[in-house]
Amino acid sequence: MLRSACTGLAFLLLFAGVAPGGSPTTASPVSASVPSDPYVLTVVRPTGGTVRSAGIDCGTTGAACQVTMPGPVVMGLLVTPDPGFAFAGWTGDCTGTAASFALALSGPRTCGAVFTQVGSRPSTWPSPVTTPSTPMPVARAAALDATQYNAVMTSGSLAVNSTAKITPYLSWPTPAPITQGTPLSATQLNAAAKFAGTFVYTPPTGTVLPAGTHTLSVKFTPADTTLYNTVAAYRSLVVNATTKITQ
Numbered sequence: 001m002l003r004s005a006c007t008g009l010a011f012l013l014l015f016a017g018v019a020p021g022g023s024p025t026t027a028s029p030v031s032a033s034v035p036s037d038p039y040v041l042t043v044v045r046p047t048g049g050t051v052r053s054a055g056i057d058c059g060t061t062g063a064a065c066q067v068t069m070p071g072p073v074v075m076g077l078l079v080t081p082d083p084g085f086a087f088a089g090w091t092g093d094c095t096g097t098a099a100s101f102a103l104a105l106s107g108p109r110t111c112g113a114v115f116t117q118v119g120s121r122p123s124t125w126p127s128p129v130t131t132p133s134t135p136m137p138v139a140r141a142a143a144l145d146a147t148q149y150n151a152v153m154t155s156g157s158l159a160v161n162s163t164a165k166i167t168p169y170l171s172w173p174t175p176a177p178i179t180q181g182t183p184l185s186a187t188q189l190n191a192a193a194k195f196a197g198t199f200v201y202t203p204p205t206g207t208v209l210p211a212g213t214h215t216l217s218v219k220f221t222p223a224d225t226t227l228y229n230t231v232a233a234y235r236s237l238v239v240n241a242t243t244k245i246t247q
Contacts, residue, residue, distance in 0.1 A: 009165065039069040040108045043077075044092070048085035048115030051229070053077045054169050055194045059113075067194075072106045076166040078227070080112050088114040100164040117179035167229045168193050170220055179211060180211045188216065196223040211241035 043051050043058040043065045050059030053075050060082050063189030069075075078100045081086045089097040094111035103109060172191035189201045200219045203209070216235045222228035 020136060038107050039073070039105050040066065041069070041075060041105055041179070042066045042108070042110045044110065046113045046115055047084035048088060048117065049079055049081040049113060049133075051077055051079055051113050052110070053166060069105055070171065072104070073169060075103050075105050075241060076164060077101045077103060077111060078164070078166060081115050081117075084118055085115040086117045086118050165227060165229045168195050168197075168220065168222060168231050170218070170233045171234055172218065172233050174235050175216070175237050177240055179240050180242050181208060182239075183208050184216075189218070190219065191218045191233060193220055193222075195228060196229075197221050198223075209237070209239045211239050213238050 039048075041053070041056065043056055045063065045065050046059050046125075048060070050061045052056065052058075053067070056064055056070075056077070058065035059080075065086055077094060081087050087097070087099055090101055091112035091114060093109040094101045094103055094113075101111075103111065144204035170191050170193050175190075180186070184201075184203060184205055184207045186205070189199075189205055191201075198219075198221050202217045202219075203214075214237050216237050218230060219230065219232045221230050
């Protein structure tokens with residue numbers, strides 16, 4: 001037991017830069033690499049299509065392949081193949097073969113998308129059929145005559161699944177308290193989004209609120225509603241009562 005305690009004391013002394021029975025030594029500084037932006041999504045730029053998300057337009061149509069979020073958030077990623085290409089699957093922190101993927105951005109994440117060319121020649125192509133030098137017998141050629149067969153038409157059903165929309169992220173800091181009689185302005189109604197669209201506030205700009213705590217709301221409608229959802233946000237505003245002077 002005494003030997004174990006002495007061994008542990010020697011380890012602690014060495015860890016602190018002190019040799020057992022000696023003087024303190026100079027310890028080498030230890031550096032740690034800490035990411036400055038922990039909520040970063042990086043998309044490896046693909047060939048044959050485009051990956052889109054909040055602040056991401058990476059691929060054939062754009063080169064915005066990285067976005068930084070202010071905090072942890074679930075981001076929807078959507079792939080769009082180019083003409084002549086098909087989506088084969090996700091790589092990195094995104095998985096599966098569905099055209100959309102919900103990624104929990106709780107730290108630095110990297111995703112990629114693989115597109116394959118439709119109708120491309122495979123690596124192992126079958127050998128071409130050699131045309132026989134001897135003409136085909138007449139009896140066999142007659143079997144291929146269209147007069148021997150009836151035309152047949154068939155039909156089937158095709159299900160086209162709708163693409164999952166992306167919900168935009170709204171940045172709207174909590175407004176500072178104001179004094180009673182101050183009308184609402186862009187100082188309080190200053191929500192922002194990474195996509196083009198319109199903001200509708202309730203109550204609107206110019207409203208004078210009575211003293212107390214009030215709830216402000218905003219509804220953001222994206223310009224492209226086929227790809228993005230409409231989203232709403234709420235913030236609290238404190239209106240301080242004016243102080244009357246007594247003579």
